[in-house]
Amino acid sequence: MATIFRGLGATTALSASSKSNSFDSNRFHFQSRRSLSARKATFLVVRSEGKLNPGLNSRARRPDHFIANAVATKTDSSAASTASKPGHELLLFEALREGLEEEMDRDPTVCVMGEDVGHYGGSYKVTKGLATKYGDLRVLDTPIAENSFTGMGIGAAMTGLRPIVEGMNMGFLLLAFNQISNNCGMLHYTSGGQFKIPIVIRGPGGVGRQLGAEHSQRLESYFQSIPGIQMVACSTPYNAKGLMKAAIRSENPVILFEHVLLYNLKERIPDEEYVCSLEEAEMVRPGEHVTILTYSRMRYHVMQAAKTLVNKGYDPEVIDIRSLKPFDLKTIGDSVKKTHRVLIVEECMRTGGIGASLTAAITENFHDYLDAPIVCLSSQDVPTPYAGTLEEWTVVQPAQIVTAVEQLCQ
Amino acid sequence: MSFSATKFAQPLPLNTTSPRSNDKPILLKTSSFLGSTHKLRSNPHPTKFNHSISCRRSGVVAVSDVVKQKKVQSSTNLLITKEEGLVLYEDMILGRSFEDMCAQMYYRGKMFGFVHLYNGQEAVSTGFIKLLKKEDSVVSTYRDHVHALSKGVPARAVMSELFGKTTGCCRGQGGSMHMFSKEHNILGGFAFIGEGIPVATGAAFTSKYRREVLKEADCDHVTLAFFGDGTCNNGQFFECLNMAALWKLPIIFVVENNLWAIGMSHLRATSDPEIWKKGPAFGMPGVHVDGMDVFKVREVAKEAIGRARRGEGPTLVECETYRFRGHSLADPDELRDPAEKAKYAARDPIVALKKYLVENKLASEQELKTIEKKIDEVVEEAVEFADVSPHPSRSQLLENVFADPKGFGIGPDGRYRCEDPKFTEGTAHV
Numbered sequence: 103m104a105t106i107f108r109g110l111g112a113t114t115a116l117s118a119s120s121k122s123n124s125f126d127s128n129r130f131h132f133q134s135r136r137s138l139s140a141r142k143a144t145f146l147v148v149r150s151e152g153k154l155n156p157g158l159n160s161r162a163r164r165p166d167h168f169i170a171n172a173v174a175t176k177t178d179s180s181a182a183s184t185a186s187k188p189g190h191e192l193l194l195f196e197a198l199r200e201g202l203e204e205e206m207d208r209d210p211t212v213c214v215m216g217e218d219v220g221h222y223g224g225s226y227k228v229t230k231g232l233a234t235k236y237g238d239l240r241v242l243d244t245p246i247a248e249n250s251f252t253g254m255g256i257g258a259a260m261t262g263l264r265p266i267v268e269g270m271n272m273g274f275l276l277l278a279f280n281q282i283s284n285n286c287g288m289l290h291y292t293s294g295g296q297f298k299i300p301i302v303i304r305g306p307g308g309v310g311r312q313l314g315a316e317h318s319q320r321l322e323s324y325f326q327s328i329p330g331i332q333m334v335a336c337s338t339p340y341n342a343k344g345l346m347k348a349a350i351r352s353e354n355p356v357i358l359f360e361h362v363l364l365y366n367l368k369e370r371i372p373d374e375e376y377v378c379s380l381e382e383a384e385m386v387r388p389g390e391h392v393t394i395l396t397y398s399r400m401r402y403h404v405m406q407a408a409k410t411l412v413n414k415g416y417d418p419e420v421i422d423i424r425s426l427k428p429f430d431l432k433t434i435g436d437s438v439k440k441t442h443r444v445l446i447v448e449e450c451m452r453t454g455g456i457g458a459s460l461t462a463a464i465t466e467n468f469h470d471y472l473d474a475p476i477v478c479l480s481s482q483d484v485p486t487p488y489a490g491t492l493e494e495w496t497v498v499q500p501a502q503i504v505t506a507v508e509q510l511c512q
Numbered sequence: 513m514s515f516s517a518t519k520f521a522q523p524l525p526l527n528t529t530s531p532r533s534n535d536k537p538i539l540l541k542t543s544s545f546l547g548s549t550h551k552l553r554s555n556p557h558p559t560k561f562n563h564s565i566s567c568r569r570s571g572v573v574a575v576s577d578v579v580k581q582k583k584v585q586s587s588t589n590l591l592i593t594k595e596e597g598l599v600l601y602e603d604m605i606l607g608r609s610f611e612d613m614c615a616q617m618y619y620r621g622k623m624f625g626f627v628h629l630y631n632g633q634e635a636v637s638t639g640f641i642k643l644l645k646k647e648d649s650v651v652s653t654y655r656d657h658v659h660a661l662s663k664g665v666p667a668r669a670v671m672s673e674l675f676g677k678t679t680g681c682c683r684g685q686g687g688s689m690h691m692f693s694k695e696h697n698i699l700g701g702f703a704f705i706g707e708g709i710p711v712a713t714g715a716a717f718t719s720k721y722r723r724e725v726l727k728e729a730d731c732d733h734v735t736l737a738f739f740g741d742g743t744c745n746n747g748q749f750f751e752c753l754n755m756a757a758l759w760k761l762p763i764i765f766v767v768e769n770n771l772w773a774i775g776m777s778h779l780r781a782t783s784d785p786e787i788w789k790k791g792p793a794f795g796m797p798g799v800h801v802d803g804m805d806v807f808k809v810r811e812v813a814k815e816a817i818g819r820a821r822r823g824e825g826p827t828l829v830e831c832e833t834y835r836f837r838g839h840s841l842a843d844p845d846e847l848r849d850p851a852e853k854a855k856y857a858a859r860d861p862i863v864a865l866k867k868y869l870v871e872n873k874l875a876s877e878q879e880l881k882t883i884e885k886k887i888d889e890v891v892e893e894a895v896e897f898a899d900v901s902p903h904p905s906r907s908q909l910l911e912n913v914f915a916d917p918k919g920f921g922i923g924p925d926g927r928y929r930c931e932d933p934k935f936t937e938g939t940a941h942v
Contacts, residue, residue, distance in 0.1 A: 210725065213721065213725075237725065239720070239721060239724055239725055239759075240721075240725050244755070245751070245754055245755060245758070247751035247754070247755065249710065249747065249748055249751065250709075250710040250713065250747075250748050250751035250752050250755060251710070251751075251755065252710070253707065253709070253710020253711050253713070253714065253748065254710045254711075254713045254714040254717055254752075254755065255714060256710070256711055257651075257699065257710060257711035257712060257713060257714020257715045257716075257717070257718070258714040258715070258717050258718045258721070259714070260699055260711065260714070260715070261649065261699070261714065261715045261718040261719075262718055262722075263717075263718050263721060280704065280707055281707065281710060284702075284703075284704060284707055285702075285707060285711060289692075289700065290912055290913070290914065290915055291685055291912045291913055292682060292685055292686040292687075292692070292700075292701070293682050293685075293686060293690070293694075293700070293701075293912075294680070294681065294682035294684075294685050294686060294692065294912060295683065295911065295912035295915075296682070296693065296694040297692060297694060297699070298915035299915070300915070329913055330913050330914060330919075331919075332914075332919045352916060352919075353914075353915035353916040354914045354916050354919045380918075380919075381918060381919075381921050381922050381928070382922065425921065427921075428919065428920055428921025428922070428929075429921060430921065430922050431921070431922060431923055431924045432922045432923065432925070432926040433922075435924040467924050468924070
């Protein structure tokens with residue numbers, strides 16, 4: 103069963119101490135979880151057998167961050183019980199809802215609009231129960247008119263509300279491209295700073311299980327050039343809730359990319375309130391040999407590959423970039439300077455994806471630190487086929503990641 | 513006042529269609545449909561009172577002939593007071609003079625790009641916007657200078673913006689097609705037709721939200737969305753008509769039907785050219801009005817704005833109007849029939865208002881000339897102000913991309929890019 107790793111902050115001291123402990127293929131060493139008052143970010147990993155191991159201290163980041171133990175999908179209930187700690191377990195879609203609800207409680211101008219968000223509770227249940235609690239106007243069921251209701255959200259944002267627009271599937275937001283590009287991204291600038299657009303546009307995207315080409319799109323590659331917007335991708339319940347809250351509180355328009363296959367991930371998250379940073383990347387697994395940059399669902403393929411790689415004696419550093427626009431060049435850069443090898447694993451298509459931009463950004467900024475060309479594993483430039491076997495071959499699989507690392511580290 | 517609320521709200525029995533009057537123009541005959549652009553407007557009031565097939569909501573009708581009757585009585589019953597008349601006159605003169613000055617400045621190389629002038633359509637802007645409060649919102653298209661002026665944006669701010677100077681209402685960053693003013697609640701200024709209508713719908717949504725969710729009981733702000741005949745074939749128009757009627761949003765959709773979308777005649781582009789009829793299809797009143805007559809526009813506007821303020825929902829108003837100049841200053845305007853242009857020039861709204869004011873002894877020629885002179889000075893001053901204003905400096909380049917400039921992200925050195933000293937100089941690498 104795939105183990106779910108989560109961590110925060112860059113690592114500096116980690117490498118030294120991990121070498122001091124014998125690094126065998128079965129153990130990762132991490133620092134024990136700290137309380138919320140601790141100013142340093144920590145992270146820890148739960149192995150699939152369920153034992154909790156202490157992890158290493160890392161460089162201080164934002165004081166809000168608090169890390170609870172990551173919980174694997176099925177097998178980790180024993181780990182949760184061995185470490186008696188606060189926090190509550192939930193699934194990723196529930197974490198999104200929790201973040202949304204907290205923000206709606208906190209600020210009455212926060213509202214939701216989208217197809218089937220109200221009475222139906224959202225196609226992935228992210229808004230379940232909210233319409234009953236807040237009413238039909240605050241959780242607005244819209245007709246099927248993406249361009250117009252996204253524009254309506256933008257107009258509402260300009261006049262004082264803080265709407266969250268849900269695309270039932272991210273792909274549907276292609277119909278709203280006019281509004282997202284021209285109005286969402288540009289109006290703050292063309293109005294000379296007079297109007298701000300604190301809108302959040304969110305929805306599930308990515309390749310699912312045989313959903314067919316149109317329901318399997320990765321819009322982050324299309325939206326990334328739009329000036330004036332920020333894009334983030336969540337991948338765990340912890341960062342889903344944190345990014346949702348941060349996006350709502352942000353004065354900028356933020357597009358939050360969720361993934362269809364990650365909604366049922368389970369994790370224990372803190373009871374205390376927390377917010378993630380929209381611009382920072384997440385250190386998932388510190389390492390020495392190679393930097394693997396990824397986001398969203400591919401994080402799990404990478405971590406699965408990482409298990410194999412560790413067994414083969416490699417020490418990959420895995421970073422979930424989280425912020426697709428802008429890139430966190432500090433976390434990424436520090437990692438590149440340490441490992442000198444970069445592998446990007448993404449679900450976007452080969453041409454013009456996030457990986458392509460990331461490759462350019464790294465080459466531009468950290469060229470001197472590279473010992474090998476950047477390798478970017480992306481999905482094939484193919485409309486996602488319906489057939490399961492074909493679909494599997496369009497996206498990057500763990501075996502390919504293992505091969506790529508082996509080649510990169512030769 | 514002849515329109516009562518009941519006229520708009522009356523439900524109609526099914527299948528009632530009154531016979532169309534005989535002066536219905538030739539457009540109904542398909543054989544001469546293509547190319548007979550000049551024939552639609554041979555009759556100045558082509559639309560008669562026309563019952564629509566009743567829909568789920570209350571029936572709605574066109575009421576322009578009621579206004580026509582009212583005008584006939586004008587000799588005994590004045591349509592306006594002197595003060596109101598002078599306000600309207602001044603606003604229309606301001607719009608006309610400003611636009612004429614824009615043309616001059618454009619050909620002198622003071623402003624560039626696409627500039628779309630409003631000459632001839634002033635009655636619509638003045639007729640509607642002069643009834644608004646400051647908190648009401650206006651959304652327009654690229655033909656937005658006069659909407660901004662009517663709403664209260666100073667002429668110097670608009671002219672400066674057109675010159676691309678930093679003292680412009682959008683700091684020179686928007687230009688002719690993007691007039692915004694937070695103070696006066698002008699939400700744009702949009703270059704692509706139709707994309708402002710959802711924004712206007714959103715502003716109306718906020719008004720309703722304030723009243724019903726935030727419990728601001730006295731919030732009755734309305735939103736006006738101005739757009740043209742070409743836009744009425746665009747999906748966003750229909751989608752927003754639906755949503756506005758569905759949620760009874762306080763919005764008025766004002767169609768400035770000047771018959772031409774650049775070089776495309778409205779008749780060649782539209783299966784049913786009578787745009788006001790599309791309102792009832794969505795459950796809102798559809799009104800056709802003579803857009804060259806500021807009084808008629810004002811009467812319709814009063815009723816529509818009143819409806820919206822009372823929470824009765826949206827209205828679609830089609831104003832038959834005409835632009836005296838080309839689509840933009842780059843348009844040679846060769847396609848339109850000179851006879852058509854002459855016909856509408858004879859219906860110049862400013863001339864008509866002047867005539868009315870003088871004939872009804874509401875103002876003397878001298879008073880009106882004083883206003884014209886005053887406006888000339890305002891416009892001259894606006895040009896001077898724009899001329900001496902500075903161009904934006906490099907430091908302005910990155911400033912308004914994000915409301916929160918942390919959106920530029922974290923640089924390799926760990927600091928946010930916006931903390932880089934070069935950021936305020938506009939030379940930072942972002």
